[in-house]
Amino acid sequence: MHHHSERVYNFSAGPAVLPKVVLERIASEMISLPGVGSSILEVSHRGKVFTEYLNRARDGLRNTLKVPDEYEILFLQGGSRLQFAMLPMNFLRGTQKKAAYAVTGSWGKQALAEAERLGKAECVWSGEDQGFVDLPTAPFQLDANDYSYFYYVSNETIQGLQFPGEPQAGDVPLICDASSDFLHKPIDINRYGIIYACAQKNAGPAGLTIVIIRKEMIPSGNSDLPGYLDYHAHAANGSLFNTPPTFAIYVFALVIEWLNGEAGGLERMYELNHRKAKLLYDVIDRFQGVYRGHAKAECRSVMNVVFNFLDESLKEKFLMGAETAGLTSLAGHRSVGGIRASIYNAMPLEGVEKLADYMFDFAESNG
Amino acid sequence: MHHHSERVYNFSAGPAVLPKVVLERIASEMISLPGVGSSILEVSHRGKVFTEYLNRARDGLRNTLKVPDEYEILFLQGGSRLQFAMLPMNFLRGTQKKAAYAVTGSWGKQALAEAERLGKAECVWSGEDQGFVDLPTAPFQLDANDYSYFYYVSNETIQGLQFPGEPQAGDVPLICDASSDFLHKPIDINRYGIIYACAQKNAGPAGLTIVIIRKEMIPSGNSDLPGYLDYHAHAANGSLFNTPPTFAIYVFALVIEWLNGEAGGLERMYELNHRKAKLLYDVIDRFQGVYRGHAKAECRSVMNVVFNFLDESLKEKFLMGAETAGLTSLAGHRSVGGIRASIYNAMPLEGVEKLADYMFDFAESNG
Numbered sequence: 001m002h003h004h005s006e007r008v009y010n011f012s013a014g015p016a017v018l019p020k021v022v023l024e025r026i027a028s029e030m031i032s033l034p035g036v037g038s039s040i041l042e043v044s045h046r047g048k049v050f051t052e053y054l055n056r057a058r059d060g061l062r063n064t065l066k067v068p069d070e071y072e073i074l075f076l077q078g079g080s081r082l083q084f085a086m087l088p089m090n091f092l093r094g095t096q097k098k099a100a101y102a103v104t105g106s107w108g109k110q111a112l113a114e115a116e117r118l119g120k121a122e123c124v125w126s127g128e129d130q131g132f133v134d135l136p137t138a139p140f141q142l143d144a145n146d147y148s149y150f151y152y153v154s155n156e157t158i159q160g161l162q163f164p165g166e167p168q169a170g171d172v173p174l175i176c177d178a179s180s181d182f183l184h185k186p187i188d189i190n191r192y193g194i195i196y197a198c199a200q201k202n203a204g205p206a207g208l209t210i211v212i213i214r215k216e217m218i219p220s221g222n223s224d225l226p227g228y229l230d231y232h233a234h235a236a237n238g239s240l241f242n243t244p245p246t247f248a249i250y251v252f253a254l255v256i257e258w259l260n261g262e263a264g265g266l267e268r269m270y271e272l273n274h275r276k277a278k279l280l281y282d283v284i285d286r287f288q289g290v291y292r293g294h295a296k297a298e299c300r301s302v303m304n305v306v307f308n309f310l311d312e313s314l315k316e317k318f319l320m321g322a323e324t325a326g327l328t329s330l331a332g333h334r335s336v337g338g339i340r341a342s343i344y345n346a347m348p349l350e351g352v353e354k355l356a357d358y359m360f361d362f363a364e365s366n367g
Numbered sequence: 368m369h370h371h372s373e374r375v376y377n378f379s380a381g382p383a384v385l386p387k388v389v390l391e392r393i394a395s396e397m398i399s400l401p402g403v404g405s406s407i408l409e410v411s412h413r414g415k416v417f418t419e420y421l422n423r424a425r426d427g428l429r430n431t432l433k434v435p436d437e438y439e440i441l442f443l444q445g446g447s448r449l450q451f452a453m454l455p456m457n458f459l460r461g462t463q464k465k466a467a468y469a470v471t472g473s474w475g476k477q478a479l480a481e482a483e484r485l486g487k488a489e490c491v492w493s494g495e496d497q498g499f500v501d502l503p504t505a506p507f508q509l510d511a512n513d514y515s516y517f518y519y520v521s522n523e524t525i526q527g528l529q530f531p532g533e534p535q536a537g538d539v540p541l542i543c544d545a546s547s548d549f550l551h552k553p554i555d556i557n558r559y560g561i562i563y564a565c566a567q568k569n570a571g572p573a574g575l576t577i578v579i580i581r582k583e584m585i586p587s588g589n590s591d592l593p594g595y596l597d598y599h600a601h602a603a604n605g606s607l608f609n610t611p612p613t614f615a616i617y618v619f620a621l622v623i624e625w626l627n628g629e630a631g632g633l634e635r636m637y638e639l640n641h642r643k644a645k646l647l648y649d650v651i652d653r654f655q656g657v658y659r660g661h662a663k664a665e666c667r668s669v670m671n672v673v674f675n676f677l678d679e680s681l682k683e684k685f686l687m688g689a690e691t692a693g694l695t696s697l698a699g700h701r702s703v704g705g706i707r708a709s710i711y712n713a714m715p716l717e718g719v720e721k722l723a724d725y726m727f728d729f730a731e732s733n734g
Contacts (some may be wrong), residue, residue, distance in 0.1 A: 001669075002591070004403065006399070007398065007399050007404050007405065008403075008404030008405060010404070010405045010409055010410075012405075012409065012410060012411045012414070014610065015408060015410060015610070016409060017405070017409050017614055018406065018408055018409055021397050022399065023397050023406050024398060025398075026393045026397050027395075027396075027397035027398060030390050030391075030393050030397065031374065031387065031390050031391060031394060031395035032373070033373050035624030036375075036376065037374050037375030037377070037693065037695070038372065038375060038377045038384070038653075038695070039385065039390050040378060040381075041382060041385055041390070041571075041572045041618070042377055042382055042383060042384050042385055043377075043379060043382060043696075044379045044380070044381070044382060044696060045382065045573065047379070047696065076485055076594055077444035077445045077446070077574060077612075078444050078445050078449070078609075079444070079595075079609045079610055080609070081591075081594055081595045081609040082444075082445070082595045083606065084594065084595075085593030085595055085596070088408045089593065114593070114594055117591060117593075117594075118591075118593060120719075146593065182565075196611065200610055203612070204408075205408045205614045206412065206610045206611065206612055206614065207444060207574040207575075207611075207613070207614065207615060208574075224484060224485075226447075226449075226452030226456065226481070226485060226596070227418070227448055227451065227452060227454070227481055227484075228448045228451075228452055229593070233667070241448065242445075242447070242448040242525045242566055243381065243382070243446055243565065243573045244573065244574075245444075245572075245573055245574030245615075246382055246573045246574070247573065247574065247610065247614065248573045248574060248612075248614075251408070288691060303631060314561070322664075326404065327403070328405070329410075329411060331412065335597045365572055
């Protein structure tokens, strides 16, 4: 446990590091938003004050990702888990069509399992037998007459695998869980039917799920779906079907403004994310007698750098030394073991440099 | 719009006023929790730091409401709206039983509508024809062989009606939406099958729903329910089925500690809440030529004081004068009109005194 009051470099996979200037802003107006006399935690979701933040969040995201007018932006609760259920419930009921799932890691596997319980879902690719170390490369020859959607996870947080671009799935709409690489680079929204993300990696605090959905995919509203699980209910009410997670939306608005302001925009962010990831992968590749990267080189994530030790007994020593150096939350997910360094947008280059140096020194001392 | 930087008295129905000391605490550790080096927004939901707050929230609530071991405490997302769906989906599927709903205001009506879409739900009492001004008083003669549960809303936020105690429903388990009067007084949890509340009135920020459920009511986990909608999934995973709304849970832990500390505990809070409500109802009753309370006197809420003007044109003048006096968010819900003063636990006595004085002076000047 740390006993400094200064900030550490926190490599948590999520909830994860946020920009320090955003935290400072939140702290400075926690007692009273400027000119309001109440905290963001205390104002009505239908009042002027929150409405302004809701619009800043929505418009900011629309501008940042160049989201076309043909798409709706929704702010929901329930995380990816609720999306896992909403997708088959909205798009497989009342149709003979199936859904196609590419299972490239733990989250895709769980999404498929939920879809199989709620509709006709088919696994069209799985990396499980290989231990989730690679990704599909060939285009999927699928027909929209047979499949309602093609589901994939753009970045598997636990295994540290990331698609370099959108997979090809014929004329079947892509649905992407982008929770752990949302807003890490510019993308072409037109390629997606739905792209969604929980906020707690690149976008804000836990408790907010951001959904960008092509309007023509939104159900008619005449369904027998549970109200909260119907995309129509949220779209028709501008994300105010019920009280949304107001604080998380406010923080998201601030993060978006940081991204486009001080952070230099999405192109610059992507360049920086690549530099950060390369620093770590270069050390892993240099010390192949000590470290072993989890994913195949061409599938490596720029967000979650996952590796193990040839000598697994080194793990605890590595973690203890890192903690002492102010480098925290580096333990890998229990299903994969080893180390996971999550280096989202808000992780400063300096933090990654410090970790790369630590890894270098550790390998030299223990190789 | 206000331009002071000092805090106003905010009578919002929710999200609503929080204790100032809680906000100060949040602000002071937003950049770094003491000894941690990261914000509460940035730490893993499975790590030591958050686990401590999760336990403080759960144990604090258990101690405060004397929740017996036979009950589980769950921290969920999705608000009352998701509970509206989860209740019939968990308790009406695979059974011939019905659910009984008492409709005493807008929220009970919406809960019933959702239950009717998802199962066999029966309205056993409705105050709608009378405009939601009163409550059922006679015991309901219901049989647990016919009904899975009896649903009611302990305090209707929009109409300002509050049950003085739990209704009697034979041997049928009570399910109570206590969103807007949770933790306003001591209650006997043994009377309930489930009592739940969204946090954003008496307990914390929006985005957290607190569910206290009798363990024997939790489904077996073998159902075909969507995962997130299965109480079993949350109970079996200690509210960590997926990433919970960590910040809201942390704030809830602080609110609970404030309630039992500086605020003097639940008995004291109840006494104060009664004093606060009486101040306002006394002015309403004194100036019957100006004000007209919405609920019948014996059904009046101590949390939401709802009234109108005999001369409805006075409303805007009242609101403008209140705003100038630093008394904000007093407009009634659009479906009822008039004024709604929400005076939850965190609204200081001084704020209510100031409002009562303002109402007194306003009536004298405009009567």
